[in-house]
Amino acid sequence: MQVYLVGGAVRDQLLGRPIKDKDFVVVGATITEMLDAGFQQVGADFPVFLHPISREEYALARTERKQGMGYQGFSIHASSDVSLKDDLQRRDLTVNAMAIEVTSITDDTPISGDVIDYYGGLDDIKSKSLRHVSSAFSEDPLRVLRTTRFYSRYYDLGFTIADDTLALMRELVNSGELAHLSSERIWQESSRAMMQLSPQVYWQQLFDIGALTEHFTPLHQAWNDVQIREMVQTALYFSGQMQLNLSQRWALLMTSLRPSIFNIKPSDLVDSEAAISTKRIIDIGNMAKVPKSHTQFASLFVQQVEKLTIVSHITAAEKIDLIQACSAHKAPEKLSQLLVTSQVLQLAIQHCQMMLALNSFHAIGMQDIDQNLKGPAIGKALRQCRIEHLQTQTA
Amino acid sequence: MQVYLVGGAVRDQLLGRPIKDKDFVVVGATITEMLDAGFQQVGADFPVFLHPISREEYALARTERKQGMGYQGFSIHASSDVSLKDDLQRRDLTVNAMAIEVTSITDDTPISGDVIDYYGGLDDIKSKSLRHVSSAFSEDPLRVLRTTRFYSRYYDLGFTIADDTLALMRELVNSGELAHLSSERIWQESSRAMMQLSPQVYWQQLFDIGALTEHFTPLHQAWNDVQIREMVQTALYFSGQMQLNLSQRWALLMTSLRPSIFNIKPSDLVDSEAAISTKRIIDIGNMAKVPKSHTQFASLFVQQVEKLTIVSHITAAEKIDLIQACSAHKAPEKLSQLLVTSQVLQLAIQHCQMMLALNSFHAIGMQDIDQNLKGPAIGKALRQCRIEHLQTQTA
Numbered sequence: 001m002q003v004y005l006v007g008g009a010v011r012d013q014l015l016g017r018p019i020k021d022k023d024f025v026v027v028g029a030t031i032t033e034m035l036d037a038g039f040q041q042v043g044a045d046f047p048v049f050l051h052p053i054s055r056e057e058y059a060l061a062r063t064e065r066k067q068g069m070g071y072q073g074f075s076i077h078a079s080s081d082v083s084l085k086d087d088l089q090r091r092d093l094t095v096n097a098m099a100i101e102v103t104s105i106t107d108d109t110p111i112s113g114d115v116i117d118y119y120g121g122l123d124d125i126k127s128k129s130l131r132h133v134s135s136a137f138s139e140d141p142l143r144v145l146r147t148t149r150f151y152s153r154y155y156d157l158g159f160t161i162a163d164d165t166l167a168l169m170r171e172l173v174n175s176g177e178l179a180h181l182s183s184e185r186i187w188q189e190s191s192r193a194m195m196q197l198s199p200q201v202y203w204q205q206l207f208d209i210g211a212l213t214e215h216f217t218p219l220h221q222a223w224n225d226v227q228i229r230e231m232v233q234t235a236l237y238f239s240g241q242m243q244l245n246l247s248q249r250w251a252l253l254m255t256s257l258r259p260s261i262f263n264i265k266p267s268d269l270v271d272s273e274a275a276i277s278t279k280r281i282i283d284i285g286n287m288a289k290v291p292k293s294h295t296q297f298a299s300l301f302v303q304q305v306e307k308l309t310i311v312s313h314i315t316a317a318e319k320i321d322l323i324q325a326c327s328a329h330k331a332p333e334k335l336s337q338l339l340v341t342s343q344v345l346q347l348a349i350q351h352c353q354m355m356l357a358l359n360s361f362h363a364i365g366m367q368d369i370d371q372n373l374k375g376p377a378i379g380k381a382l383r384q385c386r387i388e389h390l391q392t393q394t395a
Numbered sequence: 396m397q398v399y400l401v402g403g404a405v406r407d408q409l410l411g412r413p414i415k416d417k418d419f420v421v422v423g424a425t426i427t428e429m430l431d432a433g434f435q436q437v438g439a440d441f442p443v444f445l446h447p448i449s450r451e452e453y454a455l456a457r458t459e460r461k462q463g464m465g466y467q468g469f470s471i472h473a474s475s476d477v478s479l480k481d482d483l484q485r486r487d488l489t490v491n492a493m494a495i496e497v498t499s500i501t502d503d504t505p506i507s508g509d510v511i512d513y514y515g516g517l518d519d520i521k522s523k524s525l526r527h528v529s530s531a532f533s534e535d536p537l538r539v540l541r542t543t544r545f546y547s548r549y550y551d552l553g554f555t556i557a558d559d560t561l562a563l564m565r566e567l568v569n570s571g572e573l574a575h576l577s578s579e580r581i582w583q584e585s586s587r588a589m590m591q592l593s594p595q596v597y598w599q600q601l602f603d604i605g606a607l608t609e610h611f612t613p614l615h616q617a618w619n620d621v622q623i624r625e626m627v628q629t630a631l632y633f634s635g636q637m638q639l640n641l642s643q644r645w646a647l648l649m650t651s652l653r654p655s656i657f658n659i660k661p662s663d664l665v666d667s668e669a670a671i672s673t674k675r676i677i678d679i680g681n682m683a684k685v686p687k688s689h690t691q692f693a694s695l696f697v698q699q700v701e702k703l704t705i706v707s708h709i710t711a712a713e714k715i716d717l718i719q720a721c722s723a724h725k726a727p728e729k730l731s732q733l734l735v736t737s738q739v740l741q742l743a744i745q746h747c748q749m750m751l752a753l754n755s756f757h758a759i760g761m762q763d764i765d766q767n768l769k770g771p772a773i774g775k776a777l778r779q780c781r782i783e784h785l786q787t788q789t790a
Contacts, residue, residue, distance in 0.1 A: 238735075242637040311745040316785040319752035320778055328749070329756050339745050340633075347738040350706040354723070354730055357714035361724050383715055390711040 002027045003058070004084055004099040005108065010115060011095045014125050015157065024058040025087050026105060028080045034058070037105060047078040051105075058105060061087040064139075085118050092143045093150065093165075094121040094131050124162075128154070131162035141177035144169045144211055145189040152193050152202040166209070173211045183289035186215050190288070194249045200236035203253065204229075215288050218280045222256040227352075232256045235348035247297035248341045250290065254281045254298040255345060261305055262349065274303045297334070300326060301341055308342035353394075360390035397422045398453070399479055399494040400503065405510060406490045409520050410552065419453045420482050421500060423475045429453070432500060442473040446500075453500060456482035459534075480513050487538045488545065488560075489516040489526045519557075523549070526557040536572035539564045539606055540584040547588050547596040561604070568606045578684035581610050585683065589644045595631035598648065599624075610683050613675045617651040622747075627651045630743035642692035643736045645685065649676045649693040650740060656700055657744065669698050692729070695721060696736055703737035748789075755785035 009022045026034070031047060039049035039058060047060035062078035063086050084099060091097040098121040102108045115122060119133045130150055137143055147169060151161055161169070172178065193202035203219075206212050207229070212220035223229040235252040244252075255261050258277035278299045285295035307314060307322050314322070322328070328335035369381040404417045421429070426442060434444035434453060442455035457473035458481050479494060486492040493516040497503045510517060514528045525545055532538055542564060546556055556564070567573065588597035598614075601607050602624070607615035618624040630647040639647075650656050653672035673694045680690035702709060702717050709717070717723070723730035764776040 308745075311748060312741070316752070316755075316789065317778075317782045319749065319785060320756060320781045323749070323752055323756050324778075328753060332750075332753060335749055335753070336746060339742055339749065343738045343742040343745075346707070346741075347734055350703075350734050350738075351731060353706060354714065354718070354734065355727075357711070357718055358723060358727060358730070360711075361715060361718050383712075383719075386715045387712045390714060394711065 001029045001033070001105070002084070003102050003105050003108075004116070005102050005110070006088070006099045007091070007096050010098045010100055011121075011125070014098075014115070014122070015154070022054075022056045022108065024056065024102070024105070024108070025061050025084060025099065026058050027061045027082070027084050027087070029060060029105075030080055031060070034060070034105075039105070046076070054108075056108075062090075063087070064090050084116065088116075088118055089134055090136060091133055092137060092140075092146060094119045094124045094133055095150075097121055097133050128157060128159045129162045130154075130159055130165060132165045132168060135168075137165070138168050138172055141172050141181055142185055142189065144172050144178065144209075145181075145186065145193075145206070148202050148205045148211075149189050149193040149196070151205055152196045152198045152200075155196075155198040155201045161205070169211075170209050173209050178211060178214045181215075183215065183287070187289050187291075191246060194246055194253075197240045198237065199240050199249055200233040203236065204233055216284060217287070218257055218284050219253070222259065225259065228256055228259055228262055231262050231348055231352050234351055235345050238344050238347055238351075242340075242344060244340065244344065245337065247294045248337055248344070250294040251298040251301040251341050252345060252348075254284070255302060255305070257281055257284070258302045258305075261302070261345070277302050297337075301338055304338065305342055305345065308338055309346055311339065356393055357390050360386050360393060364389055396424045396428070396500070397479070398497050398500050398503075399511070400497050400505070401483070401494045402486070402491050405493045405495055406516075406520070409493075409510070409517070410549070417449075417451045417503065419451065419497070419500070419503070420456050420479060420494065421453050422456045422477070422479050422482070424455060424500075425475055426455070429455070429500075434500070441471070449503075451503075457485075458482070459485050479511065483513055484529055485531060486528055487532060487535075487541060489514045489519045489528055490545075492516055492528050523552060523554045524557045525549075525554055525560060527560045527563060530563075532560070533563050533567055536567050536576055537580055537584065539567050539573065539604075540576075540581065540588075540601070543597050543600045543606075544584050544588040544591070546600055547591040547593045550591075550593040550596045556600070564606075565604050568604050573606060573609045576610075578610065578682070582684050582686075586641060589641055589648075592635045593632065594635050594644055595628040598631065599628055611679060612682070613652055613679050614648070617654065620654065623651055623654055623657055626657050626743055626747050629746055630740050633739045633742055633746075637735075637739060639735065639739065640732065642689045643732055643739070645689040646693040646696040646736050647740060647743075649679070650697060650700070652676055652679070653697045653700075656697070656740070672697050692732075696733055699733065700737055700740065703733055704741055706734065751788055752785050755781050755788060759784055 004025045004027070005022060006025045007023045009019045012019050031041065034049045035041065038052040040052065042048040042050060042057070047062055049058045050056070051058060060078045061082040061084060062076055063082055065075050065077070088097040088099060097119045099116040100114070101111045101116065103111060120131070124131050130147055132143075147161060147165065151159060190202070193199060196202070203212075207220060207223050210220075212223070223232075232253060232255060235255070236249065239249045239252055257280040258273065260273055281295060281299050281302060284290070285292075285298075301308075304322065304325060307318060311319070311322075323335070326335050326338060364382060364385045366378075368385050369378065373381055399420045399422070400417060401420045402418045404414045407414050426436070429444045430436065433447040435447065437443040437445060437452070442457055444453045445451070446453060455473045455475075456477040456479060457471055458477055459471050483492040483494060492514045494511040495509070496506045496511065498506060515526070519526050525542055527538075527542075542556060542560065546554065585597070588594060591597070598607070602615060602618050605615075607618070618627075627648060627650060630650070631644065634644045634647055652675040653668065655668055676694050676697060677690060679685070680687075680693075696703075699717065699720060702713060706714070706717075718730065721730050721733060759777060759780045761773075763780050764773065768776055
C-alpha cells in the first residue's frame with residue numbers, strides 16, 4: 001500500500017500559499033483494509049474515507065469514465081490495481097495533478113521532498129499556466145467553472161488559462177453541456193470564486209466565453225453594456241482588496257441588474273425600476289440557488305443604494321426611515337455592511353470616471369496644440385484640449 | 396549552554412497568530428563562544444548576535460539597570476551567570492516573557508513542548524491581559540507606546556491592558572519621561588501600531604492617558620473635540636478592516652487637523668484653511684520624524700479631499716485639474732489610493748451619523764408617545780418622535 005498527498009495541498013505548497021485541506025490517494029488497498037484501519041467511508045458506493053482522527057480525506061486510486069450527460073454520468077473504477085498515474089490522469093488541471101508520497105495512512109510525513117509530476121504540473125507552475133491534464137477534461141462541464149475559479153484564485157500571481165484549455169472550455173459551453181449542471185454545484189463554485197482576491201476575473205472570464213447565458217441570463221444581458229460591466233468588475237475588484245463578505249460581493253454583482261445606479265444624474269431614477277431590479281435579483285437567486293440571505297441583502301442594497309450613498313446629506317426623517325427599511329434597529333451590523341458596500345460601489349464609479357479622465361490626459365500631447373505657443377500658454381492650451389477631449393468622451 | 400526561543404514567537408504561537416521573527420536567548424555562553432560558532436555580533440558593546448544562516452537574533456542572557464533619563468540610560472550586564480529567569484524579568488509584558496528551550500544554537504527544534512513561564516504569561520494569555528512583568532516596567536518610557544501597540548495588535552482577540560499596568564503608564568506620562576524618547580523610536584512604534592488591524596485603539600489609548608501632548612501636540616488638541624475624535628477613530632477602524640497602506644492611514648489620522656472636513660456643509664470650507672492644515676501636517680511630520688512620503692500623501696489628501704469625495708459630480712475641467720494636482724499622470728496608483736482614502740473617510744462620517752440616528756431610534760419608545768394611539772398611528776407617532784429627537788441631536 002502506497003499513500004500520496006495529492007491535489008491542492010501539493011499545489012499550494014509549491015505556490016507558497018497557505019494549505020487548507022489535505023487530500024490523500026491510497027494505491028494498492030481495498031475498502032476492507034481501510035475500514036479495518038478505522039477509516040470511515042464517505043457514501044456507500046464511493047471509495048473515499050475519512051481519517052479516524054484528522055478527518056482528512058483518503059481516496060482509493062480510481063479511474064472514471066463518462067457515461068451520460070452532465071456531472072452525474074460517471075462510472076467509477078476503483079481497485080487495488082489502479083496506479084497513482086491513472087488516478088492523477090483523471091484530474092482537471094496539471095497543477096492539481098501532482099503528488100508527494102507519505103509514510104503511511106496513519107503518518108503523513110513525506111518520504112522525501114520529491115514531487116511526483118506525470119503531467120507537467122511543475123512546468124505549468126513555473127510558467128503560471130492553468131492547463132488541462134488530458135482531453136478527459138471535457139467529460140465534466142463543471143470544470144469550466146472550476147478552472148475559471150482557479151484563474152480568479154491565482155490571478156494576482158499572474159496565472160492565465162492555457163490557450164488549448166480555454167478552447168476546450170469554449171467547446172463545452174457551445175455544446176450546451178453547462179445546462180446539465182446542478183444549481184448547487186454552480187453556486188458552490190461561484191461562491192468560492194466570489195471570495196477570492198480577484199472575484200471579478202471569474203465573472204469576466206465566464207462572460208467572455210458565453211458561460212453566463214444558461215444560469216445567469218440576466219447578468220449576461222446586463223453586461224452587454226460595457227460601461228456597466230466595467231463598473232461592476234471594478235467594484236468586485238475592490239471588494240476583494242477590501243475583504244468584503246459574500247453578501248456584499250453578491251450585492252455588488254447584482255447592481256448590474258439596476259443599470260440606473262451607474263447613471264450620474266439621480267433624477268433619472270424611478271421607484272418602479274427598483275422593483276423591477278429586485279424581481280431580477282430574486283429570479284437570478286432562484287435560478288442559481290443562491291442562499292436567501294444573500295438575495296435579501298442584495299435586494300435591500302439595490303433598493304436603498306441612493307440613500308446610502310448620500311447619507312451625510314439626507315434629512316433626519318430619511319435617516320430614521322432608512323434604519324427602519326434596513327431593520328438596523330435589530331441588526332446594526334447590516335447597516336454598517338450596506339454603507340461599506342455603497343462606498344465600494346461609489347469608489348468603483350469614481351475610479352472608472354477618473355481612469356477615463358486620465359485617458360484624456362494622456363491622449364492629448366504637444367502635437368494637439370498650436371505649435372507657436374510659448375511658456376505658460378502651453379500648459380493652458382494642453383489643459384483646455386484635455387478638458388474638451390474628456391467632455392466628448394463623457395457626452 | 397542552554398538556548399531558548401523567547402518573546403514574540405512564543406506569544407504568537409500560543410495565540411495562534413503567524414510567527415514573524417524568532418528571537419533566542421543563550422544562557423551560559425560567552426561572546427567568544429558565539430563568535431567562534433560563526434555568529435555575527437550586532438554592535439560592538441551589545442551581546443546580540445545574528446545566526447550565520449537564518450539571520451535570527453541570538454542574545455546572551457542579560458540584565459539591565461536604568462541609569463539616566465529616557466530610553467538610552469541603561470547599563471547592561473551580560474555574563475554566563477545570568478539566568479533565563481533574570482533575562483525574562485527585564486522584559487515589558489508577561490505575555491512577552493515566556494520561553495521554550497530549543498536543542499542548540501544551530502538547531503531550533505524545541506526540546507519539549509513545555510513553555511517556561513516564570514511571570515504568569517500563560518494565565519495572562521488566558522485572561523487576555525497585557526500586564527507588566529515587574530516594576531522595572533517604568534524604567535523605559537517607550538513601554539507606554541509598546542504596550543499600547545500590543546493593545547491595538549490584540550484588541551480583536553479581546554485583550555485589555557491590566558489596571559496596574561495602565562496606572563504605571565499614566566505615571567510615566569505624568570512624570571514627563573516621554574519627552575526623552577527619540578522621534579525615531581516613537582515613529583517606529585507608532586507606524587507599526589498603525590498597521591495593526593485596530594490602529595484606532597493605539598491613538599485612542601494614548602490620547603486617553605495624555606501621551607500625545609509631547610510629540611503629537613496638534614493631534615491632542617484636535618481630539619479634544621469628541622466628534623472629530625470619533626470620526627477619525629472610526630476612519631482608522633475601517634482603514635484596518637480594509638487593509639489600507641500606511642500613507643492612507645496616516646492621511647486619515649491627519650484629517651483631524653482639518654476639522655472642516657467633518658462639517659456637513661461644504662460651503663463653510665475655505666482655501667486658507669487647507670493651507671493651515673497642510674502646515675500642521677508638516678509640523679507634526681517634522682516633530683514625529685514621519686517619512687516625507689507619508690506627509691506628502693496626507694497633505695495632498697487633506698487639500699483635495701472635497702474634490703475626491705464628489706468625483707462623480709465634478710466637471711471635466713475639475714477632473715483634469717485633479718489629475719494634475721495629484722500627479723496622477725505620472726503615478727496613477729496614487730490617485731487610486733487617494734480615492735480609496737476619501738471613500739473610507741466618507742464611510743466613517745456616514746457610519747458615525749447613522750449611529751447617531753440609531754441612538755435616536757432606540758431612545759424613543761412607547762413611553763414617549765400618546766398612550767391612547769392605536770394601530771398604524773403608533774408607528775407614525777414613533778417615527779415623528781424619533782425624527783425630532785435626531786434633529787435636536789444634530790442641531
